[in-house]
Amino acid sequence: MRTLVNVKFLPTGFGKEGALYYSVDFHQETRLLPTGFKLFAYEWDEESELVIYPQEWCERTEELMTIQEQIRWDLQRFKHIIMGMAYDIMPYTVDDVVEHYRERTMKVSLKRFASETILQMKRCSQFRTAENYQTALSSFLRFRKGKDLPLDALNSDMLERYQSYLLANGKVKNTSSFYMRILRAIWNRANEMELIWQKNPFQRVYTGVDKTVKRAVPLEVFRALRQLNLKHRPSLAFARDLFLFSFYTRGMSFVDICFLRKTDLCLDTLTYRRRKTGQLLSIRWERCMQEIVNRYKYKDHDSPYLLPIIQGTSDEWRLYRNAQHLINTQLKAVSEMLGLTQPLTMYVARHSWATIAYSSQVPLSVISEAMGHGSENTTRIYLASLNSSVIDNANHMILEQIRPTAASSAGDISRNRG
Numbered sequence: 001m002r003t004l005v006n007v008k009f010l011p012t013g014f015g016k017e018g019a020l021y022y023s024v025d026f027h028q029e030t031r032l033l034p035t036g037f038k039l040f041a042y043e044w045d046e047e048s049e050l051v052i053y054p055q056e057w058c059e060r061t062e063e064l065m066t067i068q069e070q071i072r073w074d075l076q077r078f079k080h081i082i083m084g085m086a087y088d089i090m091p092y093t094v095d096d097v098v099e100h101y102r103e104r105t106m107k108v109s110l111k112r113f114a115s116e117t118i119l120q121m122k123r124c125s126q127f128r129t130a131e132n133y134q135t136a137l138s139s140f141l142r143f144r145k146g147k148d149l150p151l152d153a154l155n156s157d158m159l160e161r162y163q164s165y166l167l168a169n170g171k172v173k174n175t176s177s178f179y180m181r182i183l184r185a186i187w188n189r190a191n192e193m194e195l196i197w198q199k200n201p202f203q204r205v206y207t208g209v210d211k212t213v214k215r216a217v218p219l220e221v222f223r224a225l226r227q228l229n230l231k232h233r234p235s236l237a238f239a240r241d242l243f244l245f246s247f248y249t250r251g252m253s254f255v256d257i258c259f260l261r262k263t264d265l266c267l268d269t270l271t272y273r274r275r276k277t278g279q280l281l282s283i284r285w286e287r288c289m290q291e292i293v294n295r296y297k298y299k300d301h302d303s304p305y306l307l308p309i310i311q312g313t314s315d316e317w318r319l320y321r322n323a324q325h326l327i328n329t330q331l332k333a334v335s336e337m338l339g340l341t342q343p344l345t346m347y348v349a350r351h352s353w354a355t356i357a358y359s360s361q362v363p364l365s366v367i368s369e370a371m372g373h374g375s376e377n378t379t380r381i382y383l384a385s386l387n388s389s390v391i392d393n394a395n396h397m398i399l400e401q402i403r404p405t406a407a408s409s410a411g412d413i414s415r416n417r418g
Helices: 059-087 094-107 110-123 127-143 156-168 173-192 219-227 234-248 254-258 287-295 316-338 346-359 364-371 376-402 406-417
Strands: 004-010 018-026 029-039 269-273 280-284
Touching (some): 004 029, 004 059, 018 059, 018 094, 029 059, 029 094, 059 094, 059 156, 110 127, 110 173, 127 156, 127 173, 219 346, 234 287, 234 316, 234 346, 254 316, 254 346, 316 346, 346 364
Antiparallel strands (some): 004 018, 018 029, 269 280
């Protein structure tokens, strides 16, 4: 006897939304499972078991399309479960089908699977990556109006609509691509664990990296920062010195500066492991670095940290995030004092070191190694905004060599007239 799965609409009253259920029938037994979706009677075709869309596109159309997609994927999931049970020598009941469906749905839920992945990252101290994953997940769930979905329901059409949603809400292509790459990483992780079987749904959305607006500042800004008198503005002085410290240490990221330990400094070498990649880096200790450390020595001698940024032991990651926001806010004030059109941030220091090193003819491979990048491609992205100005300067230099002097130019003109 075949197992039948149908979609049923149960009205709740005139003019009110009714509920959709899955009806599972086997051996003259029936079980109803709520889908979690509600529709008006005029939005459901009982005969074809399909959602009816409005004649003209509106916000409700998007919701109804999502419901229809979910139903399609749920029915596909039922089909795989029933086929698997049919090949098994053990007999099964309608309750077995329902139980397997519930377990499978929970296991491959996007929110559940992504949340477990984020928790695992935090256990491995990959806090920054975990935060990025959480940001991308929250963004996608906002697009879904808070409704979760199975990972195998993540298809090309839905991702294209999500991309349009991001761009329509003011996100740039790089931000949209960043979220897409995170969703793809989650999807690939589930695929490797054989929790889903589906072709790549990310082929029609943008997952590349565009050239970004130049965020580096020239050496003159660093000279001006060193000379800036902030004696009566200690909080701004501290932010300025952390910015300089990042530049001095080959563009060390703020998170790594926060968690530098006293034990990381041995004789004339600072050795630390990047929080983002786990790569071990060593930096020769310079006098300018020591000057900043001397200026801000911990009053708490028991603190393990080199600089007084993380002060406290409870929820250090939250303390880091608060410190990052505060320092960047103070750097904005410093930028205004210097009359800079581009606000300084801790990231600007890192980007500037790479850009200035590249302008100074430091090989790309050396810059990549110095900054702890996983590959030279990452470094190229950092330096993409510089390439145009380098080419323009080269072109200017060539044109200068062929530009005639005023005297020779006048002679040439008179000869041509003759």
